[in-house]
Amino acid sequence: MKLVKMSLAAAVLLGASAFAIDNMKVDGDASVYYGTNNKQYTPVGGTAKSGLFDKTTSFADTAVRVGVTGDLMKGVSFGVTGYAVSTLGLENNLVSNTWTGAHGAAANTAASVGVQVNDASWIGEAWVAATLGKTTAKIGRMELDTPLAFSEKWSIVPNTFEAAVLINQDIPDTTLVGAWVGKGNGTNTLHPAYNGPVGIDNVVAGAANFNTFMSDGAYAAAIVNNSFKPLTAQAWYYNVTNVADAFWLQGDIACSLVKGVKIGAQYAQMDQKGHLYAATSNSSAYAFKLGYEGVENLKVSAAYSKADRDGALKIANVATANGTSQSKLYTEAYWNYGYVGAPSAESFNVTGEYAIKDVVSLGAYYTQVSGNVANSWGGANDHDLKEAALTASKDFGPLNATLAYISTDAKDQNIKVGNTTGSRYDSVLAMLKLKF
Structure with a gap:
């Protein structure tokens, strides 16, 4: 699903439960995802048309994930996760696109057959972790969940990283994090070779290849504190070599005056540097959130965010295509990414x-x-968006089924012939995931 529900504070606590593994454990899942919309398209030699469930405006994929974890010795554990994706030939019958760009594509020898979408398989995780006292070190391929560089898990397969992470919890109610990120297989825009020729998600690169993260890798450091029990506060610093210095501050508090009320605040800043962005302005954004969970099984929230008007980078994931990547801002949309963190964006x-x-x-x-508005470095921020989404999800034992309907009205999408701004359109998603 395209909704970030994981607490950032919980995500960085990679500690006891992640590494206290008894012997060997194997788990995984198999997924089938389908989506369609009624954006306008013009077939070769034909007239413009649109329609839900039309092959040209539909996309589908299947994926299998298998993970193995175990103990090598006391205090030392490992994990390996493999992924495989296939269209099962659906692009020849029901759809014209895929979810993930990890497939890659190749021309068939018979021109009339068109483009063949390739299957792909890769090792997304292969890590070793060692724990001594309250300090854990983890090295290898892994998922990461930090505010500005993370694995996007809404699509059928996530991007992962080659990194080293050190976590210490010796200070009471405090977690210290240090990390080096050297490579990733996300569709980083600094490496055009990352981008797969197919896929709607812009998450995993073609053939899931791992390449240098951003320009020359990145360092990250964080402190997460819960000394005042209702409040979880966190501060992150990133040194993305030859690209930017970045900061992320966040505080989330459970209100003691009104049971069930939760309040959050965020501030992010990305200071461009190096040969890529030296002549451009910095990016920043702030956000607030008010939520209520005082009724059993009910969660409601309202959020507001504002980004400055001059930034070169969006306040969003830098590990994937930053123009359309997911943001950790409270206001992030369900389906349409790349808007709330854009320069000058004011979002609800x-x-x-x-x-x-x-x-x-x-x-x-x-x-x-x-x-x-037009910003100081010459970009035109035509990113107005109105998105409404409805979802229904049901577990049938190990099988989860999710249906989603999205109404999208964006100035830069679905621009019909003769118009200069976009028109509203509908999307329908159906997602099945079988856990084993």
Whole structure:
């Protein structure tokens, strides 16, 4: 799903539960994802048309993940995760695109057959971790979940990293994090070779190849503190070599005056440097969130964010295509990424989720973004967006089934013939995941 639900503070605590593994454990899942929309398209030699479930405006994929974890010796553990993706030939019958660009594509020998979408398989994780006292070191290929560089898990397969992470919890109620990120297989725009020729998600690169992260790798350091129990505060610093210095500050508090009320604040800044962005302005954004979880199985929230008007980078994931990558800002949309963290973007988000026990989990999400001005470095920020999404999810034992409907009205999408701004369109997603 395209919704970030994981607490950042919880995500960085890679500690005891992640490494206290008894002997050997094997798990995984198999997924089938399908999506369609009614954007306008013009077939070769034909007239413009649109329609839900039309092959040209539909995309589908299948994926299998298998993971193995175990103990090498006391205090030392390992993990290996393999991925495989295949269209099962669906692009020849029901769809014209895929979810992930990890496939790659090749021309068939018979011109009439068109382009062949290749299957792909790779090792997404291969790490070793050692724990001594309250300090854990982890090295190898792994998922990461930090505010500005993370594995995007909404699509059918996530991007991962080659990194080294050190975590210490000797200070009471405090977690210290240090990391070096050397490579990744995300669609980083600094490496055009990352980008796969197919796929709608811009998450995993073609053939899932690992390449140098950003320009020359990156360092990160963080402190997460929970000394005042209702409050989780975190501060992150990134040194992305020859690209930017970045900061992320966040505080989330459970209100003691009104049970169930949660309040959050975020501030992010990316100071460009080096040969890539030396002549451009810095990027920054702030956000606030008010949530209520005082009713069983119900979660509601409202959020607001504002980005400055001159930034070269968006306040979003730098590990994937930053123009359309997911953001950790509270206002992030359900489906349309690349808007809330854009220069000059002023955004609102309202979210409601309700679980009917043993029946269905329902979600409703609305995001609105405005900010159409020209900035100081010559870009035109035509990124107005109105998105409404409805979801329904149900578990049938190990099988999860999710349906989603999204209404998108964006100035830069679905620009029909003869118009200069986009028109509203509908999207429908169906996702099945079988865990084993």
